[in-house]
Amino acid sequence: MTLYPIETGNFKLDGGAMFGVVPRTLWQRTNPADANNMIDMAARCLLIEDHERLILIDNGLGNKQSEKFFSYYYQWGDHTLDKSLAKNGFHRDDITDVFMTHLHFDHCGGSIVWNKNRTGYQPAFKNATFWTNENHWKWATEPNVREKASFLKENLLPMQESGQLKFVSRDQGPFLKNSELGFDILFVDGHTEKMMLPHISYKGKTLVFAADLIPTAGHIPIPYVMGYDTRPLLTMDEKAKFLETAVSKEYLLFFEHDAFNEICTLQTTEKGVRLNEVYNFNEVFS
Template identity: 50%
Template sequence: MTIKTIDTGPFKLDGGAMFGVVPKTLWQRTNPADDRNLCAWALRNLLIETHDADGKPRLILVDTGAGDKQDAKFFGFYDLPNGKTLAGAIEAAGYSLTDVTDVLLTHLHFDHAGGAVRWADAAHTKLVPTFPNAHYWCHSKQWQWAVQPNPRERATYLRENFMPLQESGQLRFTDEERFNIPDIELLYVDGHTEKMILPKLTVQDKTLLFCADLIPSASHVPVPYVMGYDVRPLLTMDEKTQYLQQAVQENWLLVFDHDPTCEAATIETTEKGIRVLDRGMLANFM
């Protein structure tokens, strides 16, 4: 198994929304805000080259970023587009869109599922799955939340980002069909949103956890640092505690989807709680 990061950021989100009740005087030390109170964040995905249980080669993309098909007004809120595209990032990694066999969507918020679908032509007349040969995977309960969104998440569930996946017949649910890839275990959490997936990867003697939006950056490792976007923040804290403790005990490497400078980190228990030990680029840990 080989793993590469695919980054289509940066983009910007409100610092207060990203850190919830944590005071700005604390979070701005690591994540300075601009004059609109926006902080820069990554749109980081994983590209995994491996084999399935039958020995067939698989190229798996975990999340897809925000994509580039929304209008200027929408993207203006996030300082997008930034000149980077998912297709360009995939090609820079040495692959084509047709090589991808599976797309694992941790959840269907716009900044994770937006790149799953693209315009089929320059005239913008039809939306199609970005990866024509891939199965797209998510949990069925997350799908239902996206199709029938609650008022809190309605603005981030954009139907154009995921309905074409069902219409094309490429959609699969991880709780209905087995995601049968050795050394990839799918964990589920419900604090940020319903049935978000955390892929846990075993690579030789290392265990990696792609933290998705449970722990979006190294700055969010302290348990009280919970995003204002979370639908069940107290549950998020419980889930963070559970997996952070396990990560310390079993020496996991955490991989962050939104940290602008740190792709991955190890953690340790300190007098103040669990904190980052070593941080850096994913390749430096492998």
């Protein structure tokens, strides 16, 4: 098995929305804001090369939305999904599986592109199976008012219409060992219904794709919860349990949305679990 970080593009979001009720005077210490209160964000995905399978975890915002849509997210830098894949010697047609932690547009927007004549949509990965879970699919395709703007039909329905959509099998509990994709999955419900966090055993370590449970290193303290979360009190409970396990099992956290920190370790302090060390991917897995 070989892992590759895949940078799909950077953008900005309102810092207050990203940290909920936590005051700016606190969160700006780790995530400094510009004059418009916007903080830098990444859309960092992960590619798993495992024998004949090439599995992409999440795929960023994509590029099919309107100019007005993207004007809200202040994209910056020159990262793209295709450039990042090519840098590692791959093409999107090589992808065999696309695993989506959840179906908010900044995690699955790259799944679907315009067709050749721009008359409709088609899967961006023509040879891939798209993986979500049945509970989350229903949640996303019958959205609540709070999340409706994050679940875009053009990102979702073409996956089903193409026949390329599959659901991950689930056990009764929140932790699924040895899924169809070859890694363990933790299901969490605070951010959105049944978000999936891959736990990947790699070179003697466990790397956890933290998705939106802990989107940046600045979100490690338990009260630092996004305003986007549908059940913030549940997020805090899920985060507390996860962090305790992460410290005891020495997990490495892989950040999807931290524009400057790729991976971190954790430590227990008088104030609870906190950041220990940060690394780029190659420092850990050279």
